[in-house]
Amino acid sequence: MVDGSRTTHDLAEEILELMPSLGRLLALCILEAGEEETTVMQVSVLLHILKHPITTSELAKKPRVSLQAASVFVRGLVERGWVVRSPDPNDRRQFLLQITPEGLERAQMAQRQMTDCLAQSLHDLTPEEIAATAIFLGGLRRVVQAQMTLETDEEPYST
Known part of the structure; x- marks a missing residue:
């Protein structure tokens, strides 16, 4: 229960909404x-690839999309010059996706813009709401990452 009247189910519904x-x-x-x-x-995929170069197959498993959809998505990133494919030293049949300097610049610029814009939207929160949100987000991150690690036995897909 939360606040004596709200349940975790209520919170889940609000988050999904x-x-x-x-x-x-x-x-x-x-x-x-x-x-x-x-x-x-x-932006999310570029920042993930920056931290952990992965194959298209591995990328498809993270958000659980089809390999075909992931391949089309990656092809778009490659065509824009934001990602390159390089041979995987551990498996010559695979190619690792690596972010290019242009892809990094694009992702960082978009991330800064999203952060600044969201911060502006949060400007009207009271100090108490900011403190409560920080506590909630810390807990939410912890339980989501724990659940993702249990389900996949690998590092969670971060955004």
């Missing part, structure tokens, strides 16, 4: 920066 709006807000933040070609998913 908020997620599409948050995604649209972040997409608008990118558009306002003049980044019409960049999506929130592209």
Whole structure:
């Protein structure tokens, strides 16, 4: 129970209701920066590849999309010059995805824009709401990462 009257189920419903709006807000933040070609998913994937070069197959497993969809997505990143494929030293049949300097610049610029825009949106929160949100987000991150690690036995897909 939360606040004596709310359950974890209530919280889950509220989070799920908020997620599409948050995604649209972040997409608008990118558009306002003049980044019409960049999506929130592209930024997320580019930043993930920066930390951990992976294959297209591994990328498809992270958000659980089809290999075909991941391949089309990666092809778009390669065509834009944001990602390159390099031979995997551990498996010559595979290619590791690596972010290019242009891809890194694009991802970092979009991430800064999203952060600044979201921070501006949060400006009206009270100090108490900010403190409560920080506590909640820390707990949410912990339980989500623990669940993802249990389900996949690998590092969670970070955004």
